[in-house]
Amino acid sequence: MATMLSYIVTDAAISPKALQVAFSAVTDETFNAITVDGDTSTNDTGILMASGAAGNRPINKPSGPDYRAFYHALLSVCDRLALQIAADGEGATHTVTVYVGGTATDAEAKRIARTIADSPLVKTAIAGCDPNWGRIVAAAGRSGVTFDPSETSLTVCGFEIFRAGTPTRYVAAEVAQALKQREVSIVFLAGSGPGKARFYTCDLTHGYITINADYHT
Amino acid sequence: MATMLSYIVTDAAISPKALQVAFSAVTDETFNAITVDGDTSTNDTGILMASGAAGNRPINKPSGPDYRAFYHALLSVCDRLALQIAADGEGATHTVTVYVGGTATDAEAKRIARTIADSPLVKTAIAGCDPNWGRIVAAAGRSGVTFDPSETSLTVCGFEIFRAGTPTRYVAAEVAQALKQREVSIVFLAGSGPGKARFYTCDLTHGYITINADYHT
Numbered sequence: 001m002a003t004m005l006s007y008i009v010t011d012a013a014i015s016p017k018a019l020q021v022a023f024s025a026v027t028d029e030t031f032n033a034i035t036v037d038g039d040t041s042t043n044d045t046g047i048l049m050a051s052g053a054a055g056n057r058p059i060n061k062p063s064g065p066d067y068r069a070f071y072h073a074l075l076s077v078c079d080r081l082a083l084q085i086a087a088d089g090e091g092a093t094h095t096v097t098v099y100v101g102g103t104a105t106d107a108e109a110k111r112i113a114r115t116i117a118d119s120p121l122v123k124t125a126i127a128g129c130d131p132n133w134g135r136i137v138a139a140a141g142r143s144g145v146t147f148d149p150s151e152t153s154l155t156v157c158g159f160e161i162f163r164a165g166t167p168t169r170y171v172a173a174e175v176a177q178a179l180k181q182r183e184v185s186i187v188f189l190a191g192s193g194p195g196k197a198r199f200y201t202c203d204l205t206h207g208y209i210t211i212n213a214d215y216h217t
Numbered sequence: 218m219a220t221m222l223s224y225i226v227t228d229a230a231i232s233p234k235a236l237q238v239a240f241s242a243v244t245d246e247t248f249n250a251i252t253v254d255g256d257t258s259t260n261d262t263g264i265l266m267a268s269g270a271a272g273n274r275p276i277n278k279p280s281g282p283d284y285r286a287f288y289h290a291l292l293s294v295c296d297r298l299a300l301q302i303a304a305d306g307e308g309a310t311h312t313v314t315v316y317v318g319g320t321a322t323d324a325e326a327k328r329i330a331r332t333i334a335d336s337p338l339v340k341t342a343i344a345g346c347d348p349n350w351g352r353i354v355a356a357a358g359r360s361g362v363t364f365d366p367s368e369t370s371l372t373v374c375g376f377e378i379f380r381a382g383t384p385t386r387y388v389a390a391e392v393a394q395a396l397k398q399r400e401v402s403i404v405f406l407a408g409s410g411p412g413k414a415r416f417y418t419c420d421l422t423h424g425y426i427t428i429n430a431d432y433h434t
Binding site for chain 2: 037038039040041042118119120121124125127128130132135138139141142172176204205206208209210212213214216
């Protein structure tokens with residue numbers, strides 16, 4: 001989360017237990033997979049309320065087709081809100097989606113994704129539209145997750161710029177041009193394991209400094 | 218460390234083992250207790266070489282008065298170098314020493330100190346000379362170390378601005394004035410335990426963005 005008060009209402013008829021299971025899982029994938037500057041707020045709040053007014057056949061358990069339909073509807077709402085929070089980060093000029101795959105577990109992938117997404121050197125490189133593979137791979141390397149560089153690859157805005165421990169023969173100007181889009185992507189594969197994760201963040205610009213250094217308590 | 222190549226030479230006669238024990242311990246307290254932006258470099262290096270040319274009675278073990286004298290001389294050199302690295306952070310206008318005490322262990326204190334020192338919200342507040350106790354206490358709170366807010370206190374540049382979960386009646390203009398010094402201090406006490414740690418960092422300014430967003434690979 002990133003200083004967020006989120007209130008979501010639904011008219012679905014769903015039991016408190018099923019609602020909680022759905023919301024916890026969705027929050028892990030969305031509101032708990034965003035970062036602006038790595039800081040959090042004591043105000044961070046996510047609340048989901050269901051009135052039952054829709055009159056549907058009640059969803060009493062966190063399983064079955066009705067539950068899954070509800071789950072995916074909730075996921076799409078929270079995913080959109082999470083992306084908007086990252087996009088609305090102080091001074092942001094880019095929204096960045098970091099995908100990590102190929103780790104042994106999802107938790108390892110999330111740890112790498114969070115470290116890349118939180119790195120000030122990565123975030124300033126994105127601000128400057130610089131396909132700086134060294135900063136991204138170095139962030140992955142200090143995440144605490146072990147991987148073999150010879151099995152890695154890194155793709156930025158669809159351009160593979162690093163593979164097996166060395167930069168590819170990409171055309172820097174082409175990737176820099178692609179990085180001028182508002183929404184950009186980083187895909188880091190750490191090996192051939194089944195683990196995967198996604199994190200949203202934004203870039204780090206002069207606007208962030210202006211807003212946060214000039215604000216006084 | 219923070220993208221650092223450190224080479225230290227001494228003419229002391231000291232065994233490789235005693236030298237390594239001293240250097241590892243000193244590095245933990247100095248080069249591994251600094252942060253500019255939380256990022257690290259694959260180049261981070263600390264090397265200590267001893268020629269023995271001084272002709273002193275050889276220090277063969279990591280104990281005894283001669284070893285302790287050597288240890289403290291080494292500590293003072295590395296401490297000064299570490300502070301200079303933080304002071305030389307990209308765009309830095311303040312050097313910040315973060316002291317944390319009162320935790321159960323030194324490791325817990327270091328974890329809190331590092332989280333405060335790495336927080337972009339704390340670092341921009343220092344850039345703006347804002348005694349923002351909320352950002353500092355919030356960083357301590359998300360460090361992963363458990364503490365009771367009613368047992369905490371926070372002192373900035375010698376002014377206690379927060380105690381037992383609430384701000385004191387400090388005069389904000391006085392603290393802001395003190396924060397205009399180049400070297401500032403943050404002291405956070407988390408309780409009454411024996412743990413303590415110290416971390417050096419710098420503030421986060423427009424200079425950091427200019428240097429790191431404009432640099433291209």
